[in-house]
Amino acid sequence: MNKRFLQRNTAMASLAAASFLVAAQASAWTLKEAAAPYSGTTIHAIFLDRPGYAAAEKLIPQFEKETGITIKWDVVPYESTRQKEVLNFVSGGAQDIVLVDVVWIGEFASNKWLVPIKKFTDDPKLADPNLNLKGFFPILLDSFGTWDKVTYGLPFDNYSGLMFYNKCTLKQAGFDEPPKTWDDLLNVYAPKLTNASKNQYAFALQSRRGETQSADSFMRMLWPNGGSLLDAKFKSNLMSPQSQAGLEYRQKLMKYMPPGIVDYDHAEAVNALAQGQVAMITEWSAFYPTLTDPSKSKLGNCLGIATEPRGPAGLKPALGGFSLAVNAKASAKKQAAAWLFIQWITSEQMAKPYLEAGGVPARMAVYKDPAVEQKYPFVKPMVESWQGGVPDYRPRFPEWPAISEIIGEWGTKMMLGEVSVKDGAQTIGSKMEGILQKAGYYDGKKPLLK
Template identity: 70%
Template sequence: MKRLGALVTALTLCICIGGIGAAQGWSLAEAAKPYAGTSIKAIFLDRPGYKAAAKLLPEFEKITGIKVNTEVIPYENTREKIVLDMTARGGEYDVVLTDVVWIGEFASNGWLVPLEKFYNDPKLADPALNLKGFFPILLDSFGTWDKKIYGLPFDNYAGLLFYNKCMLQKAGFSKPPATWEELLKVYAPKLTNPKAGVYAFALQSRRGETQSADSFMRMLWPFGGSLIDPKTFEPNLLSPASLRGLQFRQDLMKYMPPGIVDYDHNEAVNALAQGKVAMITEWSAFYTTLADPKSSKLGNCLGVATEPAGPAGLKGALGGFSYGVNAFSPPERQAAAYLFIQWITSEAKAKDYVRAGGVSARMSVYKDPAIQKAFPFTVPMVKAWEQGNPIFRPRFPEWPEISEVIAQIGTEMMLGKVSVKDGAAQINAKVKEILTKAGYYDGKKPKLQ
């Protein structure tokens, strides 16, 4: 979680120096000439950011002669697909999609090529790459491991509060709740009508990464809690602050729809879009879905703000992905993959990407008043990113195993099969076991990334 600003500055200077000679004549078309006719493969998700990229792909293919084949995979199956390919050294996916919590696993196993190999090559490196133009928290969190950059931020999220302005106004509220406590005690009772099938809030909580990250972890940071104590590296769910956040989630459940533990992102977004709930905390990328009259009834009733603050302040969720290069792909496909990644994440394409429905990691694009007006979610999103919030899911390679533990016991908590305190104790014990086995307490592994 260390800030890597100095590293980014040094790398940027290196790129600028290396690109001086090429700055006059470098072009994507010229850089791609040796790879014209090459086909590469990238993983896409069924989300707005990837649909936006798909709209831009023909331009890249026309300029470069490189064919980008895409495979749309459900998020839940993505890591498994990548891991199977990597362990077999198959090189099927040249452009590797890496979640914020997979970067440690992928990089430490040698599955990704450090991008310095490409951006220090003046034949491949666009002199306008400008690593300092990315939001630092996004480049550091999604693309950097052990002081090396393995990916460029592509599909980027901040947790936001989406709400139905008309429902809130009807209940007597002129603005959204500023704090979680206000949401629970003031807003929720007035916005919930079980007989009419209308509820104040929906927290996507389906068992899996949605439960462990979007539901469970979301309630720790704002209340001052955490999965791991950053000083001792001991499991921290039995701390008063962590228990306060998890108990808050239980208290809020009576204002959520029945079966909330089966809600994934689509179910939560659709509940708001169809007027079944008044508020959700969801990723910024879902704004386009909620604003689309084909999928949403909200129209002018759609409101968006930062997530509510907790006793520890504004600690909204942070999520997203980077695109990196498969270490087992042939050299020509690696180079072609890098050219695509560099282009799709560039400052030059940022506005096109945002207008097509994506969320860019570039700071410059959100300074444009026209973008702010057309996409209101960008203002609270930028505010959340500029807060420099901690990564609310640990990035160490053992996260997938820990996530499964949280998903199971966190679901049992919500269903009342285990108390909050007992569930927290169970997760603590299992996390300690996983981290001990991995060598975090005997000096074999660094404790924080």
């Protein structure tokens, strides 16, 4: 018999055996059996008062029934979440599942507060063979769950900045579609959609002091204009012509926004559109359920959704969201139970139930279903935004919270006219570089890019 023929058949037999083994392992693993050693365990989490968490709450009883593991959560305002979690890390408080904002992961991982998921994915008793990390949108897994090439968390509450608008109001003003560029929004749409005497405004840009000011307002105007917070050497880039153009644009747009816009957080901006006070907002995709809830919104069939407008630098939408990770200071038993929940709630299997409950899953497969795209009109612009978004929309290094506070203060002063855009940008840049200098980014103690 031909030797090459024998070698080929031997290789094929080995491959078939290996495939059979993998298939057998996949069919053998069940959540119920994996969770059996942890039945009766209670694990604690922090949730936000947002649709994605309400969606998870609807599904949790299914997990508890299957596993015998109890999930308890505290609903905490976003502005207090990081502080509460850090306090728990330091004091040993009850926190097994860690909610990790995209801009907290550098701080949490660098302090060794999170368990790398490799600890669990390398354990055949805990790792679901169908986990499929490649099934997540790469920009989400990399941005929300990964730091310094190590994955700590899985994307859970996932956001892209989108344009939500009132189709009926735009049509009455003579527009059949939303503005495709920021320039058109300011110069063509806004004047026709604003009537201050009737408390009607074209646009609301959530800008409350804090992370909302720094990320949802300030940073949102930099990228589309070709600007950025930092240059390649981690020096301030706020005085570049592009960054200055973006911040000056925001000042011009303010006259078409409701008075007191610097006190608008997400809830106020969403409500202004929902109740007909403004015609357009750029907000996170996660607020779609709120805007389609008849008890909270008057929009009905008038709700329109598109990508954020394009700027001179193209489509550069806001990127935000969270991952769920395991607390490194929790007991081994609680760590395992927490991982099983995280793996389950972010799985491909649960992606559609999570979406139908009001969440926004990070799994690519669920959005390939034409029926899903038809049922949820935010899906198409959201996927387009994720495919062409800005991974470093906000810096993820540990110093971001301190820098965010500076931007929150001086960005607000800019909007109020207490300082000029130029002076405010110079102040932010100087204070920011002081923080980075102290942290060691300029003397080689820390790498410039992660």
